[in-house]
Amino acid sequence: MKSNFELPIETVPLSELVRRGELLSADCPSREVLKHVTSRWGVLVLMVLLDEKTCRFSDLRRKVDGVSEKMLAQTLQWLAADGFVVRTSYDVVPPHVDYRLTPLGDEVARQVSSLADWIEVNLSRILSARTEPANASGHV
Amino acid sequence: MKSNFELPIETVPLSELVRRGELLSADCPSREVLKHVTSRWGVLVLMVLLDEKTCRFSDLRRKVDGVSEKMLAQTLQWLAADGFVVRTSYDVVPPHVDYRLTPLGDEVARQVSSLADWIEVNLSRILSARTEPANASGHV
DNA sequence: CAGTATCCAACGCGATACTG
DNA sequence: CAGTATCGCGTTGGATACTG
Numbered sequence A, B: 001m002k003s004n005f006e007l008p009i010e011t012v013p014l015s016e017l018v019r020r021g022e023l024l025s026a027d028c029p030s031r032e033v034l035k036h037v038t039s040r041w042g043v044l045v046l047m048v049l050l051d052e053k054t055c056r057f058s059d060l061r062r063k064v065d066g067v068s069e070k071m072l073a074q075t076l077q078w079l080a081a082d083g084f085v086v087r088t089s090y091d092v093v094p095p096h097v098d099y100r101l102t103p104l105g106d107e108v109a110r111q112v113s114s115l116a117d118w119i120e121v122n123l124s125r126i127l128s129a130r131t132e133p134a135n136a137s138g139h140v
Numbered sequence C: 001c002a003g004t005a006t007c008c009a010a011c012g013c014g015a016t017a018c019t020g
Numbered sequence D: 001c002a003g004t005a006t007c008g009c010g011t012t013g014g015a016t017a018c019t020g
Helices: A030-037 A042-052 A057-063 A069-081 A103-121 A123-131 B030-037 B042-052 B057-063 B069-081 B103-121 B123-131
Strands: A054-056 A085-090 A096-101 B054-056 B085-090 B096-101
Touching: A030 A042, A030 A069, A030 B103, A030 B123, A042 A054, A042 A057, A042 A069, A042 A096, A042 A103, A054 A057, A057 A069, A057 A096, A069 A085, A096 A103, A103 A123, A103 B030, A103 B103, A103 B123, A123 B030, A123 B103, B030 B042, B030 B069, B042 B054, B042 B057, B042 B069, B042 B096, B042 B103, B054 B057, B057 B069, B057 B096, B069 B085, B096 B103, B103 B123
Parallel strands: none
Antiparallel strands: A054 A096, A085 A096, B054 B096, B085 B096
8 A cells, every 4th residue: 555655745634744643654755854864964964065055075074074985975865866965067177066955955954954053052051961860760 | 182062152262153163073072962862763752752741661662663662762861861851750560651851852852843844744845856867967 | 561681683884995 | 076896893773582
C-alpha cells in the first residue's frame, strides 16, 4: 500500500495532518530529509550558505571548522539532491564551483539557523543547567 | 588556553558575538548540544514531549516509531544531562517514570518542532524538487 | 514497567592518495 | 581548485537477554 506522503498536501485527509504523524512514522520520507538537514555537517553548511549567499567548496571547508573533504562533498550532494542547494560550475582553469541555496533551501536554512542561534545565545544557560545533579533522583 | 564559551554572555566581547562564530569552531561546547538536540531520535523525542507535556518511557517508545530501548534511554540521558528534560520516578510497583521538558527544554523543543513542522508541511515540494535533474550540470 | 548489559553488524567519518 | 577512490577504525545503533 502506498502511503499518501507524496501526494500534494491538499489531497491528504485533514485528519492525518492535524498533528504531525509523518515524522513519527518510521517509513516516512521526511525522516530522510530530516536526517540530511540535521546531519552533523548539514546544519553548519546551511548556516554558512544562508550568510554568504554563495560559496565555493574551499570556502565552505574553511568556514565549517573540522569538516573533511569527503563529508563536505557528501553533505553537499545530499542537500543538492533534496533541492536545497544548487551547484554551479564555471568551466575555467583552475576549476571554479559555486554553491548557493535554492528558495526552498533558504527556507530550511532559516529554520536550522534559528535553532543554531538559539543554542548559541543560550549556551551559558545550558552549560549551567548541565552541571546540576540533574535533580529528579529524589523519589516521589 | 580556555575559550570564553563558558562565560556569561555579557562578558564576552561583542565582536565575537556579532555573527555566529561558536558553532562553526570545532571545539565549541555548543557542538555537543547541537548533536544531542539534532540527533536521530532527539528531534522526535523533543517533538513528542512538547505535545504531550509528560510521558512515560513506554509512551515514548510507542510514539517514536522505530526507536530501540537502548537509543531511547541514551537519548533521554543526553537530554536530561543538558537540562532539557526531567526524569521523575515514582516509587511504586510496577515502576512508574515520567519525562517532561524543563523550561529550557521547552524552548529548544519549539525550535526543533518548528523545523520539523516545516519539513512536514513542505514535504511534497521537497519530493518534487528531488526528482529534478538537479540542474546546474550545465556549465556556465 | 523501566530500564541495563552484551554482542555484533553497519556505517559514519577521517586520513591518505590520486584525478580532471 | 574541486573533487573522487580506497582503506580502515571507531562509534552508532539494533537485537536479544537479563534485572529491580
